[in-house]
Amino acid sequence: MKKLATITCCAPGAPPLKPKEFESLSARFKALADPTRLAIVNRLASRDAACVCEFNSLGLSQPTISHHLKVLREAGLIEIAYRRGTFYFYRLVPEAVEALAFALGGSAQPKLVLATAEGTVAG
Amino acid sequence: MKKLATITCCAPGAPPLKPKEFESLSARFKALADPTRLAIVNRLASRDAACVCEFNSLGLSQPTISHHLKVLREAGLIEIAYRRGTFYFYRLVPEAVEALAFALGGSAQPKLVLATAEGTVAG
């Protein structure tokens, strides 16, 4: 299991961080600093997994969507869940989102663990 | 007093948002998508208020610091606390940080958090 950095940064009382931590944190916030990528993440948040083809409805070209998926993937926020034929299905990486929430002072511990490993249907 | 949007966006189970909400949310994440600005916020997080002159130690020119302060100010994350002579003192806007943490699925509860955690430097 991959250990996600759990550093606080921006909430009152946060301890001073090092330059390298600002770099890595800002890189992950950068992934969320785009409306299209937020829309993708938001859509993945309400499903178990979503096909890339679903994002056509965002009104952007296919290469552009692919680019944004890559940015989110490299930030660790999403990942490829599985493939069915030529269809790619992406899913959210909840721990990565939690880590960012924590950096902003969100709840220190995952209080309602809404699922074990996989298969959270987010009712 | 502007009402801060308390919308969830990116955590599992988040409801679908509207285009305009992605715009405003991404704009605020954009303010945190820079290592220098994170360093500024981080420094303000451990103090009541900090003089602009303190940020000289970040190794950037004065106009550049001023620019980043403006970006953070326009994002509502910081504000001018007071002025003493020609010295400007900025402070964090905790509610704005909380709103972003909430958007990422952080605890919806208000801010008595940092009471239990000991070792908060803050002083």
Add this chain to the structure above:
DNA sequence: TCCTTTCATCGATATCTATCAATACATGCT
């Protein structure tokens, strides 16, 4: 084998952004 479909990558480009030097503004002091 050839074609179709889905998605990723490449190349080009217009826009945005971080940065600095120069300048303007504001405040306090003499």
Add this chain to the structure above:
DNA sequence: AGCATGTATTGATAGATATCGATGAAAGGA
């Protein structure tokens, strides 16, 4: 008034990024 200092604003520029069209890669079907 005149000067010195701390910040903000302006203008310029190099680098980053969002976007698209064209192309490539992978999988399945005729």
